[in-house]
Amino acid sequence: MNIVFMGSPEFAIPSLEQIHQSDHTIKAVVTNVDKRRGRGSETSPTPVKAKALQLGLPVIEVEDLKSSVFEQQLRELDADLFVVVAFRILPKQVLKIPKIGSVNLHASLLPKYRGAAPIHWAIINGEEETGCTVFFLDEKVDTGKIVLQEKTDIGKNETTGELYGRLRDMGAALLMKALQKIDSGNYTLSKQNDELASPAPKLFRDDCHIDFNKSAQDVHNKIRGLSPFPTAWADWNGKKFNMYKSHLEKNANVQPGVLVARDDKLLVGCKDGTIELLEVQLPGTKRMNGAEFIRGYKVEGFLR
Known part of the structure; x- marks a missing residue:
């Protein structure tokens, strides 16, 4: 198939590499425009753009997905399929361009965890399993018909960063299986049950504040679900105290929010x-x- 690949973050790179190594042809890679990263004036490309250039693939940088210029660029590529991995919400007129349609790799077991942060929310909510879904995009976010799904267990102390790496690679392999089915025409689609849907919205700073009046399990899940980014935090003596890893301590009795040192x-x-x-x-x-x-540090006081 002739494919246009769309993605920006590191999560999309294994998928891009595997499609590039396959019999499919990547007509172009669509990604976000170069971004200023840090305090200087220099800009840097998205991880997907950097990898595409390394592979010698043509790149289209886009800021306005509704631009008529962008739409015309896509039409001229005469693609069979758009493959979207960790990108943005495509407008209706763009979804209609490829002959077969547009598929997306999503890091959850849809319809659970629709939205921008499915890995984070699965861990924060204490899920014991998650997975990846390849589905055809439609106008509403993460609601299209499913081509393939694959499950995996979530470790009791696994962080979002650790699970991210596993799902990134597992998802790329699942995507290749889905593309093989789509190319052969030998596949059936499963409709999502909207009644089972749950949201996974983007997380902001205030969402990452830890309340130690919650249960120990809930606090532990939130810390690992926000690690390494955007990072769980609390206030300690007027300073922002970031927390990346934790585990449940059964043989201790400490009051909520009190920080203590015992036996190292x-x-x-x-x-x-x-x-x-x-x-x-x-x-x-x-x-x-x-x-x-x-x-x-002198360990005393409260985490607020």
């Missing part, structure tokens, strides 16, 4: 139990494990 363990109390903070960071410092933090 950095502990904080929750509503119904205690968690050990395994990896933390204060502004202007590197990340450190609990023992390093205890050696470097």
